[in-house]
Amino acid sequence: MAHAHESNTKRIWVVFGILSVITIVEVILGIIRPEALEAHVAGMKLLNWIFIILTIVKAYYIAWAFMHLEGEKAGLRWSIVLPLVFLIMYLSFILLVEGNYIHDVYHDGFISWDF
Amino acid sequence: MEATVTTGSKEKVWGGGNEPLNASYGKMMMWFFIVSDALTFSGFLAAYGFSRFKFIESWPIADEVFTHFPFLHGVDAPMYYVALMTFILIFSSVTMVLAVDAGHQLKQKKVIWYMFLTIIGGIIFVGSQAWEWKNFIKGEYGAVELKSGRILQFLDASTGERVALADFAKPLHGERTTQHANEGVWYMSESTLPSFSVEEVKAGFEANHNIVARTEISDEHGKKVVLSREETAERLTQATMVVEGANLIHNEYGNRLFADFFFFITGFHGFHVLSGVVINIIIFINVILGTYERRKNYEMVEKVGLYWHFVDLVWVFVFTFFYLV
Numbered sequence: 001m002a003h004a005h006e007s008n009t010k011r012i013w014v015v016f017g018i019l020s021v022i023t024i025v026e027v028i029l030g031i032i033r034p035e036a037l038e039a040h041v042a043g044m045k046l047l048n049w050i051f052i053i054l055t056i057v058k059a060y061y062i063a064w065a066f067m068h069l070e071g072e073k074a075g076l077r078w079s080i081v082l083p084l085v086f087l088i089m090y091l092s093f094i095l096l097v098e099g100n101y102i103h104d105v106y107h108d109g110f111i112s113w114d115f
Numbered sequence: 116m117e118a119t120v121t122t123g124s125k126e127k128v129w130g131g132g133n134e135p136l137n138a139s140y141g142k143m144m145m146w147f148f149i150v151s152d153a154l155t156f157s158g159f160l161a162a163y164g165f166s167r168f169k170f171i172e173s174w175p176i177a178d179e180v181f182t183h184f185p186f187l188h189g190v191d192a193p194m195y196y197v198a199l200m201t202f203i204l205i206f207s208s209v210t211m212v213l214a215v216d217a218g219h220q221l222k223q224k225k226v227i228w229y230m231f232l233t234i235i236g237g238i239i240f241v242g243s244q245a246w247e248w249k250n251f252i253k254g255e256y257g258a259v260e261l262k263s264g265r266i267l268q269f270l271d272a273s274t275g276e277r278v279a280l281a282d283f284a285k286p287l288h289g290e291r292t293t294q295h296a297n298e299g300v301w302y303m304s305e306s307t308l309p310s311f312s313v314e315e316v317k318a319g320f321e322a323n324h325n326i327v328a329r330t331e332i333s334d335e336h337g338k339k340v341v342l343s344r345e346e347t348a349e350r351l352t353q354a355t356m357v358v359e360g361a362n363l364i365h366n367e368y369g370n371r372l373f374a375d376f377f378f379f380i381t382g383f384h385g386f387h388v389l390s391g392v393v394i395n396i397i398i399f400i401n402v403i404l405g406t407y408e409r410r411k412n413y414e415m416v417e418k419v420g421l422y423w424h425f426v427d428l429v430w431v432f433v434f435t436f437f438y439l440v
Contacts, residue, residue, distance in 0.1 A: 016209045027198040048440045055435040066212045066424040076136040088157045095161045099168030
């Protein structure tokens with residue numbers, strides 16, 4: 001491989017910096033939980049959307065820089081990433097919709113679960 | 116050269132040594148493993164999301180569950196420790212990728228040093244995980260479980276602060292000792308008794324007029340609903356047992372599924388970290404022995420590195436879904 005003998009140390013430290021900053025932001029937001037971010041957007045709290053997006057950004061940097069997907073051939077890279085992205089989105093979608101439905105059944109049914 | 120990798124002149128296509136994706140067999144198999152393991156973890160996390168959506172209003176608030184920091188007793192420190200753990204794991208990922216990088220340049224000394232740091236980071240992480248488990252299992256305030264399986268937690272009506280059972284329960288006479296198998300008729304025994312009986316909690320509730328209970332249910336602001344004195348007294352008539360800490364069946368923090376998923380997912384992840392540390396140590400010894408130096412190829416370090424980064428990647432998601440969201 002062409003990149004095999006050159007050093008990527010600088011890139012590694014930059015990515016470490018990015019990951020640290022994102023984690024710090026997440027923790028600060030998690031501790032303060034600002035009132036303004038409690039609003040619901042597309043069925044979920046804005047704050048939770050921010051957490052999930054930041055997590056995916058972190059996952060991108062770990063996979064691309066640390067696991068070195070950016071240096072692999074495109075065919076390998078996407079045959080790893082795309083099935084995962086698709087299956088995980090599909091699985092989360094059906095399970096969360098189903099969980100929400102069962103919640104409604106419990107909630108609107110005539111049985112008390114809290115006594 | 117991007118498209119044509121097969122070197123037809125040198126070897127036959129099916130003769131082996133053909134790497135159309137520029138990845139060796141071992142690295143490819145590591146990626147196969149990682150993809151399947153990633154799907155396993157996403158199955159767990161999606162199941163967690165399923166149960167959480169099912170019991171969305173009664174799910175425990177993670178900030179109130181994980182509030183400990185080593186050497187800071189009684190200080191309310193939500194998230195700080197788990198944030199520190201996240202940092203340790205990310206940093207051990209950095210040292211791992213530095214080891215891989217040094218391996219590419221065939222610098223044995225550097226590889227040894229960076230792998231050593233990675234192993235230390237992994238050990239600290241597993242130890243921290245064990246400490247979190249210990250706190251979670253031991254519990255903090257104690258609670259009462261009702262007939263319905265719901266949990267009542269107690270707080271001070273004037274301050275709104277949580278109150279531990281030990282602070283208000285009234286010790287009654289009439290000793291009840293744990294039944295051991297050796298003194299039973301036939302092999303009868305029971306698990307360890309909680310520090311207080313339901314009767315003692317009830318008596319303590321009658322004696323302290325500022326004690327009220329809160330339910331598992333959250334209001335629209337995400338705060339747990341606090342009952343009045345009368346409501347608490349009425350609910351307490353349904354109490355069946357005192358719960359201290361959490362296990363797979365009872366959970367003082369609220370919904371027992373929360374404890375089940377916590378044990379299962381962080382346990383499975385912790386086991387991955389543990390095996391990662393063991394594999395790292397094996398490769399570390401090989402690096403010291405000079406195995407890869409003689410091979411002029413540090414690809415084994417790269418392969419365990421992939422696994423190690425994957426473990427870090429999973430933790431990033433566990434951290435988000437268990438502690439943040």
